[in-house]
Amino acid sequence: MKIAIMGSGGVGGYFGAKLATAGYDVTFIARGTHLQAIRRDGLRIRSPLGDLVVRQPQITERPGDVGPVDLVLFAVKLWDTESAAEAIEPLIGPGTGILSLQNGVIKDEILADRFGRSAVIGGVCYIAAAIGEPGVIVHTGTMQKVVFGEYDGSRSKRVTRLFDACSKAGIESEISNDIRRAIWEKFVFLCGLSATTATTRCPIGVVRSHAPSRHLLVSVMGEVVAVGGAEGVAFSPDFVEGRLRFCDQLPHDMTSSMHHDLERGNRLEVAWLSGDVSRRGARLGVEVPYNTAVYDILAVHAAGRSE
Ligand SMILES: NC(=O)C1=CN([C@@H]2O[C@H](COP(=O)(O)OP(=O)(O)OC[C@H]3O[C@@H](n4cnc5c(N)ncnc54)[C@H](OP(=O)(O)O)[C@@H]3O)[C@@H](O)[C@H]2O)C=CC1
Numbered sequence: 499m500k501i502a503i504m505g506s507g508g509v510g511g512y513f514g515a516k517l518a519t520a521g522y523d524v525t526f527i528a529r530g531t532h533l534q535a536i537r538r539d540g541l542r543i544r545s546p547l548g549d550l551v552v553r554q555p556q557i558t559e560r561p562g563d564v565g566p567v568d569l570v571l572f573a574v575k576l577w578d579t580e581s582a583a584e585a586i587e588p589l590i591g592p593g594t595g596i597l598s599l600q601n602g603v604i605k606d607e608i609l610a611d612r613f614g615r616s617a618v619i620g621g622v623c624y625i626a627a628a629i630g631e632p633g634v635i636v637h638t639g640t641m642q643k644v645v646f647g648e649y650d651g652s653r654s655k656r657v658t659r660l661f662d663a664c665s666k667a668g669i670e671s672e673i674s675n676d677i678r679r680a681i682w683e684k685f686v687f688l689c690g691l692s693a694t695t696a697t698t699r700c701p702i703g704v705v706r707s708h709a710p711s712r713h714l715l716v717s718v719m720g721e722v723v724a725v726g727g728a729e730g731v732a733f734s735p736d737f738v739e740g741r742l743r744f745c746d747q748l749p750h751d752m753t754s755s756m757h758h759d760l761e762r763g764n765r766l767e768v769a770w771l772s773g774d775v776s777r778r779g780a781r782l783g784v785e786v787p788y789n790t791a792v793y794d795i796l797a798v799h800a801a802g803r804s805e
Pocket residue numbers: 504505506507508509510527528529530532559573574575576578581582585599600601623624625626627628629755767
């Protein structure tokens with residue numbers, strides 16, 4: 499199976515390195531100092547599950563050098579979705595599957611508009627990983643899971659092959675027969691986690707132990723469920739309570755990648771998280787005041803800090 503990784507950062511770099519180490523034909527697409535460092539020293543993963551080095555990986559900034567592949571693993575930040583989608587055109591042949599592990603629910607709509615619904619495999623991932631320094635991916639904790647599936651619920655050959663590849667590579671994985679719901683379920687949790695940790699600038703342990711910020715967490719998640727429900731996603735009736743119990747079990751210091759980005763002065767994905775909930779709510783006539791307020795508050799930081 500020929501695989502290209504579009505965006506070789508925290509997510510793409512980690513899962514790509516696992517697949518490459520397992521012997522799969524993986525080409526990394528990267529740019530800038532990260533690309534140069536990987537070319538020079540290899541791609542390094544620091545993980546509590548064991549460090550890895552992919553020495554001399556196949557890597558380029560020009561997807562045109564690679565040609566059509568079986569699978570594109572798409573893992574750029576949400577603000578780069580359109581430009582990266584344009585850049586991967588040369589990787590796409592008649593049988594290519596595109597699996598985005600990005601957060602949010604809009605990513606597959608953008609990819610399907612460009613490449614057609616049948617090219618897109620739905621997916622979502624659970625991991626905390628980031629570029630620690632150019633060429634080095636730092637994995638925090640031991641969570642590293644991907645959930646994927648066809649939008650029509652079928653157990654296709656490409657999905658089964660991917661599942662086998664993940665198993666061989668030591669990536670925890672699951673095939674979902676309702677991937678749209680799985681993506682929305684993560685979206686509910688992530689909007690809650692990122693909204694509360696970024697606006698309070700505190701980890702989940704602090705957020706959940708103060709009544710007002712706990713109320714914010716529940717309210718943000720409840721609104722995402724209401725919007726998803728209006729779009730036809732069948733959440734279980736006690737879904738928000740279940741996610742709250744899940745949040746209560748997370749390590750005290752756990753936080754969101756958006757909170758990390760805020761602390762580092764990076765750009766924020768808020769426009770595609772609470773901002774997207776706000777826009778969808780307005781379109782559907784669903785009241786979403788908490789997500790709208792979160793977007794309005796964080797919008798002043800969304801472009802990052804200029805040095
Ligand atoms: N990090 C995490 O733990 C998790 C992240 N996610 C989601 O996954 C997505 C990716 O996040 P993450 O891995 O953290 O992001 P990173 O910023 O770590 O990695 C993205 C990489 O893609 C590169 N890139 C963007 N466009 C191009 C291009 N056209 N050509 C070559 N390289 C390109 C970026 O380069 P440059 O830096 O130069 O822009 C960057 O190196 C996000 O939607 C995020 O929300 C989901 C679960 C967990």
